[in-house]
Amino acid sequence: MYDKIVKKIEEYDDIAIYRHINPDFDAFGSQFGMYDLIKTTYPDKNVYVCGEFSSELVAKYDVLVDYRDVNYSKDVLGIVLDTANQERIDDQNYKLCKEIIKIDHHIVVDSYGQINFEDSTASSASQLVVDLYQNTKLQISKAGAGALYLGIIGDTARFLYRSTDKRTFKAASALIETGIDIVSLYDRMYLKKAKDLNVNKFILNNYHVDGNIAYYILTNEDLKMLEISRERGSDYVNMLSGIEEYYIWMAITENTADQNWRVSLRSRKYPVNKVAEKYNGGGHLLASGAKLQNIEQLDDLLRDLKELINE
């Protein structure tokens, strides 16, 4: 698999790198990390990163990216990171690529690439990119290694989740060998602003409980009042984690632009992805995302989650 990917990269002069919409640390980390691997090894190739880059997370990465529009009049190889299904690829122009390599760690629902490097037991897409680095001649810069480290840390919550295994530590170790400063990387990820305390206060004062399910709702008005973007609405979901009585916890954020409500579902034990799939979503067994068409649908979602708990 690794050699197949490198061979394909070598065949193309133009390579576009994609990841999912609503990007998180792993989506950006694997995208910027992959960009860096290719640019460091083959400086003359035209490498593009695709999607929306307005997120405040972008500033946390050091990879020097040349943001240019893809020249699809040439033969372009697309590499899609961290994205289970085609609808969630950020920048649907990926369809103009001649061939696609998919690199992902979600539960497999759609193997849309000509080459599919899929491993749902891997902690993160960034870990898979490090595997590629470790098993081939591809080179990486310190900035690229930092991006991949942020991706692994983001998706494992600092090596906390069950998806963390010896491969994850091996990947982290390979990145540390490049000389990255992990404390400054942690500062970037976890140093908060005073306004975050207001969000914490709001959530603790207003979260809801239904049986063994806890959740908070952020309306558009709440987001404005708390001065946070809608993309960051689910960042606080784990404030409700680690409570014995709550088996499932969720963040629900209004999206007035798309006229829906984004849901982030988490559990220690219950496969919430099954329910998420019913609501235009999916993801991992214990961490999934979904969308409600309107807030009234929340009653249905809660009913389905209670059924899951009682099964």
Ligand code: AMP
């Ligand atoms: P989130 O709650 O947005 O942090 O997402 C948790 C996990 O589920 C991530 O791995 C996402 O990539 C995935 N995910 C989120 N929303 C969706 C969706 N609508 N469809 C499929 N997967 C999703």
